[in-house]
Amino acid sequence: MNDEEIKKEIRKFALQNAIEHEGQTRDKTILAKILGSIPELRQKVQEISPVITEIVSEINQIPLEQQQKEIAEKYPELLQVEEKKPEQNVLPALRNTEGKTIITRFPPAPNGYPHIGHAKAAIISEEYAKMYGGKIILRYEDTNPGTERLEYYAAIKVGMDWLGIQFDKIEHVSDNLENLYENAEKLIKSNDAYVCICKQDTISKNRKEMIECNCTKRSMEENEQMWHEMFGEKKFKEGQALLRFRGDMKSGNTTMRDPTLFRINTKKHARADQKYRVWPTYDFSGIIFDSNSGVTHAMRSKEFELRKELHHNILDKLGMGKAEFVFFGRLELEGMPVSKSALKPLIEDGKIPWYDDPRLPTLEGLRRRGIRPEAVRKFILSLGLTKNDTNSPFATLEAFNKKIVDPECVRLHMVSDPKKMKISNFEAREITLANHPTKDLGTRTVMVDDVLLISGSDAKQMKVGENVRLLGLGIVKITNLTDQIDAELVDDSEKAEKKIQWVAGKDALQIKVIVPDLLFINEEFNKDSLQTHEVITESAYSNLKDDAEIQFVRLGYYRKESSHQAIFTHK
Ligand SMILES: [Zn+2]
Known part of the structure; x- marks a missing residue:
């Protein structure tokens, strides 16, 4: 490449x-781009740097429209829509798929609002189902009882719909406890489960010390009778009896030390009301439902890995089929915790109004902020199927x-902290502005007279005598900054x-913008994490649909929430 060609590039x-x-x-x-494109120039940084400075300065001084015109004339290929490459498949192949209809499932507990971690489990399960032409089940x-609420069931469904996940079947564990009871009875009959009436701290202590309690010594018949008594109100109250799996109290795997399969919970259930008082644990219901529903591959977060031995053990005792387990690491966003223990107190203290707050990584929060479901999916798939926990910056x-x-x-x-600028020689006229620098998203026409509004922060940096380009309007020379900003239009x-945005005085529309920031900084609640500002934008804002994403020039992307409010999405 000769010098001329390099300059052209x-x-x-x-x-x-x-x-x-x-x-x-x-x-x-530009230096970074050119070195990336022509690696041999890396030896000549000293020589090309001044050339870049000169060209950049030249380009910065010509108006945007002229820049666009030059591109359209000389490099039309830059304006073409990028050809879509087929999406790369980042998930590794599943084991044991031959001759099977692959069935996966997403089993959330309806005890809160779905967040980015739920999205990961659901999306991975759905992607695998799609990859093998299989099916996916949503299982509540x-x-x-006591933790579930109808609004959480609904929020999960709304979140999944938003992510575009279509389930082939929806099931509720609370719809079929009878089948779980039958399986429990089988385990009691084969002496693989027993009723334990020890106190919780005794149970914990025994688990730690690997000691069996006296309850393990009862006969199968006694266990059967006590199990039936768990269903009546006479004998046992809530917390007074458990059905435990006979695992191995001496096992190095703590989950094998006679875990609980059922316990009594007399609280009112969101769907089943008071129909049941004996409720299964997830250790039991999850695998039995998987087996009954023909789930072939169960994607689970890796904290369940330790429970695999237990789950296989229970299924073996029942002679039931096993799904292949696929484990993955947890996903969180830095400074945006998902755990109920972190969020609940903030909501109770009124520090966060609700779970749809745009600072939160709940699906509702992300949606309000202007994050698109396709972006969530691409982001999650980009992480692959790692077993490492991910604490990703929001920037990704x-x-x-x-x-x-x-x-x-x-x-x-859009301008904030607006300052008035009066242009002495400006004749009122209509100005047409492009809605997008490169895509054909139409134009808007604004009536402009000699009064404009500009941002306070831009005004602060101005000097008398300096030229400033008002984007899409022309160049003005600043003539006075004492009590107001005076300027005069000069030749283009x-x-x-400097290139700044402005709003015509006659076209000004006041709206509120909400700017979310990190909720936690170094584990500390960030009390300035939500700012609201009154700002001025163009009246064209009113014509956009609610939910539209906008770029406020030089400021970043915002989602229009309503006719008077927009939420900052990101830079
Ligand atoms: Zn006991």
Whole structure:
């Protein structure tokens, strides 16, 4: 490549980058791009740096429209829509799939709002079902009366619908406890389960010391009778009797030390009301339902790995089929905890109004913030099927979201802490602005007279005598900054380093923007994590549909929540 060709290449990169950033590009960005594209230039950074600086400065001084025109004329290929590459399959193949219809399941407990961790389990299960032309079941693991609420069942379904997951079947554990009872009786009859009436602390102590309690010595007939007594109200109250699996109290695997299969819970159940008082634990209901529903592959978070031995043991005793277990690590977003123990107190203290708060990694919170479900899916799949726990920065999810929303979101001007600018020689006229720098999203026409509003932060940096480009309008020279900002329109061929957005005084619309930030910084609740500002935008905001994503030029992406409120999505 000769010098001319290199210069041409630099100019191309600079133009491309400038139109993606409201007409402004930067030396560093272009240097990185050119070194990435022409590796041999890495030896010549000293020589090409000044060339880049010169070209970047040239480009920054021409208006965005002219930059776009030059690209359209010289490099039309840059404006073409990127060809879609087939999505790469990042999930590893499953074992034991031959000759089977693959069935997976997502078994949430309806005891809270679904969050990013649920999304991971559901999406991985669905992707595998799709990969093998199989089926997926949504199973409400609703066996804890007192913790379930109808609104949580609904929130899970709404969250799954939002993620675009279509279940082939929906089941509720609470619909078929009878079958679980039958299986429990089989275990009692084969002497693989017994009723324990010890106190909870005795049970814990015995587990720790690997000692069997006296309850293990009762006969099968006695156990059968006591099991039946657990269903009546006369003998046992809540917490007074358990059905335990006869595992191995001496096992190195603590989950094998005679775990609980059923316990008495007399609280009112959200769906079954008071129909049942003996409720299974997840150790039991999960695997029996999997087996009965023909689940071939059960995706589970890796904390269940230790329980595999127990679960196989129980199924073996019952002679029931086993699903293949596939384990994966937990997913959280940095500074955005999902655990109920972290979130509940914040909600009870009123520090967070509700689970749909845009600071939260709940599906509802992410949706309100403007995160797209496709971005959640791509983000999750990009992590692969690792068993490592992931504590990902929000920025990673943000990057996936940006790629999806950017090409389809309209640009608007917005100014905060507005300051009035009066342009002495401006004749009132209609100005047409493009809704997107590169995509055809139409234009908008704004009536502009000599009064504009600009952001306080831009105003602060202005100096008398300097030229400033008002994006899409022209270049003005600042003539006075004492009590108000006065300016005069100058020729478009003049130089202007600064490019700022503005709103026509006659077109101003006041809205509120909500700006969420990290909920926790270094494990501490961030009390400034939600800011609200009154800002001024263009009246064209009113024409957008609720839920539309917008880019406020130079400020970032926002979701229109209502006619008077937008939520900051990300930069
Ligand atoms: Zn006992």
